[in-house]
Every structure is written in C-alpha cells, then in structure tokens.
Amino acid sequence: MKTTVIGAFPKISDDPTGQELRRALHRHDRKEVDDEALDVAFDATTRAAIAEMEHAGIDVINDGQIRWDDLCAAFARAWGGLSRGPLERFYDNNTYYRQPVIEKAITTHGRTLVGDYKAARAMTKKPLKGAVCGPLTFATLTAEDRAYKTLDERTLAIADATASEIRGLGAAGATLVDVEEPALVARPDLVPLARRAYERLAAAGVPLALQAYFFSADRILDELASFPVAQVGIDLRSRDSKALDRIEALKGKTVVLGVVDARNTRLESASDVARDIERALRALGPEHVWVAPTTGLEYLPHDIASRKLAVLVEGARAAAGVPA
Amino acid sequence: MTDVLLTTTVGSFGKPEYLQTARNAFSRGKLSESELTELERKATREWIQRQEEVGLDILVDGEMYRGDMVAYFADLLEGFRNGGLVRSYGNRYYHKPIISGKLKRPNPMTVEWFTYAQSLTRKPVKGMLTGPYTMLDWSFNEAYPTRRDAALALAEVIRQEAEDLQAAGAQYIQIDEPAIHARPEEIGIAIEAMGIVTQNLKAKTISHICYGDFAAIYPEVLDLPVDQLDLAMANYEYRWLDLFDEHPFTKELAIGIVDVHKHELESVAEAAEGIRKGLKYVSADRLYPHPDCGLKTRTVDETIAKCRVVVEAAKQVRAELKAPAAPTREVPA
Numbered sequence: 073m074k075t076t077v078i079g080a081f082p083k084i085s086d087d088p089t090g091q092e093l094r095r096a097l098h099r100h101d102r103k104e105v106d107d108e109a110l111d112v113a114f115d116a117t118t119r120a121a122i123a124e125m126e127h128a129g130i131d132v133i134n135d136g137q138i139r140w141d142d143l144c145a146a147f148a149r150a151w152g153g154l155s156r157g158p159l160e161r162f163y164d165n166n167t168y169y170r171q172p173v174i175e176k177a178i179t180t181h182g183r184t185l186v187g188d189y190k191a192a193r194a195m196t197k198k199p200l201k202g203a204v205c206g207p208l209t210f211a212t213l214t215a216e217d218r219a220y221k222t223l224d225e226r227t228l229a230i231a232d233a234t235a236s237e238i239r240g241l242g243a244a245g246a247t248l249v250d251v252e253e254p255a256l257v258a259r260p261d262l263v264p265l266a267r268r269a270y271e272r273l274a275a276a277g278v279p280l281a282l283q284a285y286f287f288s289a290d291r292i293l294d295e296l297a298s299f300p301v302a303q304v305g306i307d308l309r310s311r312d313s314k315a316l317d318r319i320e321a322l323k324g325k326t327v328v329l330g331v332v333d334a335r336n337t338r339l340e341s342a343s344d345v346a347r348d349i350e351r352a353l354r355a356l357g358p359e360h361v362w363v364a365p366t367t368g369l370e371y372l373p374h375d376i377a378s379r380k381l382a383v384l385v386e387g388a389r390a391a392a393g394v395p396a
Numbered sequence: 397m398t399d400v401l402l403t404t405t406v407g408s409f410g411k412p413e414y415l416q417t418a419r420n421a422f423s424r425g426k427l428s429e430s431e432l433t434e435l436e437r438k439a440t441r442e443w444i445q446r447q448e449e450v451g452l453d454i455l456v457d458g459e460m461y462r463g464d465m466v467a468y469f470a471d472l473l474e475g476f477r478n479g480g481l482v483r484s485y486g487n488r489y490y491h492k493p494i495i496s497g498k499l500k501r502p503n504p505m506t507v508e509w510f511t512y513a514q515s516l517t518r519k520p521v522k523g524m525l526t527g528p529y530t531m532l533d534w535s536f537n538e539a540y541p542t543r544r545d546a547a548l549a550l551a552e553v554i555r556q557e558a559e560d561l562q563a564a565g566a567q568y569i570q571i572d573e574p575a576i577h578a579r580p581e582e583i584g585i586a587i588e589a590m591g592i593v594t595q596n597l598k599a600k601t602i603s604h605i606c607y608g609d610f611a612a613i614y615p616e617v618l619d620l621p622v623d624q625l626d627l628a629m630a631n632y633e634y635r636w637l638d639l640f641d642e643h644p645f646t647k648e649l650a651i652g653i654v655d656v657h658k659h660e661l662e663s664v665a666e667a668a669e670g671i672r673k674g675l676k677y678v679s680a681d682r683l684y685p686h687p688d689c690g691l692k693t694r695t696v697d698e699t700i701a702k703c704r705v706v707v708e709a710a711k712q713v714r715a716e717l718k719a720p721a722a723p724t725r726e727v728p729a
Contacts, residue, residue, distance in 0.1 A: 084489065086480045097487040141486055158631065158657065159485060161607045164578040166492070166534045168485035168607075337479065337494050337536040373480020373492070 073349070074131040074357045075388050076328065078283050078305060079143075079203070079252060079368025081121040081136030082377050090374065093117045093138070097140045106383040114139050115191060122196050128381040132199045134190035134250070137368070143167030143205045143252055144213060151233055152179035157215040163254055163286050165335070165371060171215035178219070178229050182236030186244045193245055201281070202241035206253025207269040208262055211257075224265055231269035235276045242278035249280045249300070254367075257287035263295045274300035281305060281328060285367040288313035293321040302326060307366040308348060309333035309340075316348060317377050320355045327356060330366035331387065337372060339379055345387025355392060400680035400717065401671065401710040402453040404650065406604050406626060407524045407570065408465075408690035409458035409699055410576045419463075436460045437512065444516045446700060451707045453520045454568060454684070457513035459692070465526045465572065466534045467491055468505075473553055479536060494536045497548055501553040504560045511564050520568055523561035527573035527603060528554055528593065529586035534575055543586045551592035554705035562599045570602040571622065577605070580612040591621045600649035602626050602650065606689045610636050628668055630687035631657060640677040648655035649678045652688030653709060654702045659694075661701050667709035680717055685710045 084091045096113035099105040121136030139148055142258035148156045159168040164290065187203055211227040220226040236248050256266050273280060281303035289296060289306040290313055291293070296304045305328035306315050317328060329352055331345050352361045360378075363384060369377035411419070418435045421427040443458035454691040470476040471495035477496045482488040506523065514521045528550035532543060539544035558569050571593055576586045594601045604626035605617070614636070618626070627636060629652045653670035654662045667685070673681050685706050691699045 083480060085484065094487055094489070101487070133527075159607075161578070164533070166575065166578075167483065335537070338538040370483060373482055375480055 073353065073364045073388065073392055075129065075385055076132040076362050076364045077125060077130055077134055077369065077381075078199070078250060078285065078328070078330070078334075078364050078366075079134075079137060080140055080370035080372040081125070081134075081368070082370050082372065083117055083136075083138055085374035088338065093253075097122070105161075105217060118192055118292050119195050119323065122198075125381070126196060126198055128378070129385040130198075131383065132201055132248070132362070133196065134203055135188060136203045136371075137203065139188060142167075144169055144172050144210055146184055147180075147205055147210065147233070147237070148172040150180065150184040153177050153219060154220060160213075160215070163258065163330065167371065169213065172210065173214060173215055174217040174219045174226065176219050178233045180233045180236050182240040184237050184240070185247050186240050189241055189244045189246060199248075200246070201248045201250055202246035203250040203252060204234050204241075206251045206255060206266075206271070206282070207234050208259070208266045209253050209255035210234075212259065212262075213253075223262075224268075227265055227269050228272065231272040235273050235395065238273060238276040238278050238280070242276060246278060248279050248281060248302070250283050250305075252285070254284065254286045256282070257289050257307070259285040260292045260295075263292055267295075269298060270299050270301060279303075281326075281357065282340045283328065283367075285330060286310050290299075290315050293318060297322050297325060303362065305364065306330060309366045310335060316351050319352050326360045327352060327364055328362045328364050331363050332365045332378075332384045334365035334367045334369050335371045337376045339376075340383055340387070341389055342383055342386035346390035349388060349391035358392070398452050400683075401714050402450060402684050403703075403707050403710045404454035404522070404658075404684055404686045405447070405456055405703065406606075406650075406652075406686060406688070406690045407456050407459060407572070408462070408692035409443050409456075409460075410692050410694055410696060411460060412439050412442070412696065415460060417590070433461075439510070440513055441516055442452045444513055444521075446696075448519065449488070449518060450700060450703045451510070451706065452703060453519065455513070455517055455525060457509050457521060459524065459690075461509060461688075464490055465690075466531055467493055467556075469526055469531065470518070470535065472501075472503070472505045473499055473503055473551075475496035475539065476535070482558055491509075492534065492536060495532075495539045497539050498520070499539075499549045499553050503505055503555050507557075507560045507564050508714070510561055514565060521566070521570040521696055522570050522602070523558070523564075523566035525554055525557055525561075525571045525598070527570065527571045527576070527586070528589035529582070530573050530575040532715065533578045544580065544588075547585050547589040548592065551589035555593045558593055562597055566599050566600060569597060569599045570604060570626070572604040572626075573620070574606045575608075576603075576617065576620075577608040577610060580609070583613045583616045587616075587619050587621065594621050600624065600648075602648075604689075606652075611639055614639045618643070618646050622647070624639045624650055624684070626652075626684075626686070628652040630662070631655045631688050634670065634673050637673055637677060645677050648682040649674060650684040650686050651678075654705055656687050656689045656691050656694060656702065659698060662705055663696075664705055664708040664712060665707050668712045669710055671713045680698050680714075
C-alpha cells in the first residue's frame, strides 16, 4: 500500500512569507518582472510543495501543478488550434477555469509538460507521477468547437493529443501518469466513449491512473474495472458513496482510495480513515490499494491541506499496522 | 417612472481608489472603523448619484462596505469562523468561510446601509442578500451533519435579515443564488431554504443566478419561491431563452443584456435586440433589462457606460412598444 496525492497543491499560504508566487504573478502582470523571474518563483513554490509532501510522508508525489491555472490551461495554451475562452465554474466548486475553444484541428508536439516534469524530477528522490487532463473532461468543458462535428470526434482527437503528452512524460522518465477525469463520473452515460478514448491513451505505453473525482463512482465500478489503466482512483467523500461495499468489482486494478475530503476543512479522524482503508485492504490486498485525498488539495487553505496530508499518512500507517 | 422595462443592476459596483486604499489601511490597523464607514458612505452617495444620472429605475447601494458576497455575511453571523485563502481562478484568492458552530444573527447586517442608501433617493433601492444555498456552497461546512441542515439554518438567519429590510421599507429584496446549480440534484434544498427566507415577505423578491449550467435546473428552478429571476443572458448569447420554448417561463425576468466580464462596450442596438429577445417570452411589464452580473470588476467609467447602454436600449424598445403596431414585430400582450 502506498500514499499518494492527486492534482494541484496550494500555491500560497495565509502566512505572508508564503505568498511569493502571488506577488511574483502580480508583478509579472504589471510587467515589473520578466518571465525568468516568474519562473524562479514557480520553481521555488514547486520545490516547497514537493518538500512538504515528502515531509508528510507521501510515498508517490507529483509536482503540485504549481504552473497550472486550471486543469485545462496548460494544454489549451500549448496545443495548436486552441484558444482560451470565458471563465466558467469548475464543477461544483467556487473555482473557475477558462473554457477551451477549439478553432482548428488540434496539434501538439507532445512535450507540453516535459520541462516541468524534468525540473520537478531533479527536486526529489521520491517516485514522481505525471498528470494530464482527462480527454472526456477536456472535451466536455470545451466552450466552442469549430473543428470537430461531434462530441465523439472531439473527445478522440483530444485523446490523441493527450496520448502524445503521455508519451512525452514517459520519455522524460514518468512511470505513472494520472489522468484526471471528473467528467467520467459526472457523465456515466459517456462511459463507452471514454473507453474508446482510453484505448488511445493506453497505446502510449505508460501506466495510467484514472482519477475520477468529485462524484461517486458507485454506478460505474464494473465499467471502470475494464478500462485499460493500471489504477482507478475513486472519491469516497464528496458525495455519499457505497463503493467500499463492492470494491472487489475493481479487482485486477490498483485502487486509489480518496479517503480524506480535499474539499472540506472538516478533518477526518485517522481511525475513520484507517477503517475505510482496512476494508479495501481485505477485499483487494495491500498490493492493490493506494490512498489519497479525494482530489487536488488546492481547494483547501494551505494549513488545512497540510493537516489533511498528516491524517492521510497517519490513517494509512494505522491500517497497515505500522506503529505511529 | 415608466412602468415597463424597468432598468436595474445586479448589485455590486467598483470601489473607488480612495476606498480601496482606506480598506487596506483599515485592515492594517491604520484607519479607524468610523473613518472607514465615512468613506464607504461617501462612495455610496456617489454611486446613488451616478445611477440617478444614468437614469436607472431601480437602484442598489453598490455594496461599498462588502468585500465579497459570502464573507461579508459570514463575518457578521455567529457560527462562522474566518477560513484561510483559497484560489478562485488565475491569481485571485478569497477567504472561504467555515461554518463551525450553530448559526445565529446577533444584529441586522445590511439594514442600516439600505436605509442610508434609500434616504439619498426617491427611486426604490433594492435590499441585497446572499441566498442560503449559495452561502452554504461557498463555505466549508464543519458544524452541520448534512448540507441540507446547514442550508436550512442559514435560511433562518437570512429570513430575519430579509424581514428587517422589509420593515425598513424595502420594496424589492434580492436574495442571490449564483451557486444554485452547483449540484443540480440539490435544487430541492435550495427551493426549500428559499421558502423559509421569503415566507413572510410582501416585498417583491428577486434571485440572481449566474455562471454554471442553468439548463440543468430548468424548469425545476421555477419553483424557487421568488417573484423574479435575474439571469445572465448576454454572456451566454441568450441560449437560456431556448429553454423557455419547451417549458414556459412563469416568473418576472431580469434579463442581462450587457456582458460585465469584458471591457468592450456593447452597442445600444445590440442590447435592445437582447430586450426584444426577452419580450418573446416575458411581457414588458415583467421584464427588467440590466447588465449580466455585478459590476465590481469594471471601472467607474466602464460601469457608467454599460449602464447607459442598458438605459438607452430600454428607452428605444419602450418607444417601439408605444408606436402603433410595428408590422414586422409581434408586440406581446
């Protein structure tokens, strides 16, 4: 069993000394500092996020997505044929993203995240995952599409571009890539389309973790079991979920259990966390259970995010029988 | 005052530079509360005057004394504690409040400001509140076992405020629910909570809804117990109106005819066309043209210009309605 994180880590904290990136971005907007100075701030914040995950005892970390404005942004900026449209609310969060607009057929060199990945790689000795936006999520969050005729066509074209990014991450050394895909649990009617998209992602040859958060996965556990991915992440906290009652439906996959709520400050107890983990361990065995916050910790104030990580690690250790 | 196509705004206006500076000084302990209040009153006076000059029909106080629409109330209610910074988008952050105990309203929260703003004008000023479902959805809930429990507890304290506004003379009370479609499966909770807020109100009640997927809660949202829904339309290219073809819209409609999220100014002709689109579904005495959303992110000049477009567009369409039946356009009853 391993502990891990998903998605974005808080970029700043309430402490005035934890606001360097916010200030750097302000100055950059006002053209008081150049791109290079902003890069220095991004790197410093990434280094701090990584150090914090390491210190908390997370086994498999990510780079905290410090450069990401939102889940679509990195790709909408880098890919040919795309622009960024108006702001819209990101699912049921009081957080907003720029809706992608597809002007022409999508093109990518597949190296959008390579620089970030390599930079983070050099900052840690821990296993470091990559991450991409899920193709179904990207396709359903798109505001306007002037290139593809149907949602199917659009999703598959995005999947091809995403597969290319996954290949790039693999070549840069990533041995696991999260595919963040809230749309799959938001829109279970689109599971067949998503499966076709994931066949294209899998062709990239890098082990994938499908992270399906914000909604319960109860209705589609059986379908998830047959996706061509190594890991399936499910959210046990955002909404009522009975997924643990039949978690064995996911046998054969490594299940990433979202056991601490990354969208509410209410702190779980380590013993509640341990109890859920133990149920999954009994059904799937320790080789096939990873544990994580439900989604990116950036939905929480920084100090609470840190405490959530601590509870996660404490609960996982208790479940594994490791003395605290 | 004309009686059809009354113009209004959604609620917030930009804070003048001197007030921003004063708020920063106040938060650093460099300015007293009474000094800050004096500047907030000055800014309120300026906005009332500007709204009158532009010729809007139903005014707002402009919310010079509010930081944001949830935190303002959370700060004044018992049971909330101040939360840490959470990113909203880009490089923008806000303090997301935490419901950490039993909710109680120790004192009225907006009544003095309403009374002050209303004393400055003979036009009606709207009382402005944030709805219980949005208060819940934009806070962290640690204290109540379920989201419904928290929403109903919030509804009770907001009801007290709404009734005090009515007692102070408010003819219009707006209870905004921009988060109402955050979880479409919870629309029943939003409706139940709003029912508590408006149960004893005789004033005209309004609820502003923006962003998000309005289609996901239509037509259920017609059961929201308010007289008027206030919707962003220009920003959505009026696509929500198509929903009304299948399920007729049964409330008054405040229709957003200029986009507040862009600096560019719409033409009067464009905005007037927006009103005409609305008239296909809602009669002129029940249609209220306005900008899509609060204007607090626009400059003073942009705000005045956008409001002027709304007023001119309404004038133009009113004139058409008075003119003997235009041959090409259907005039609603």
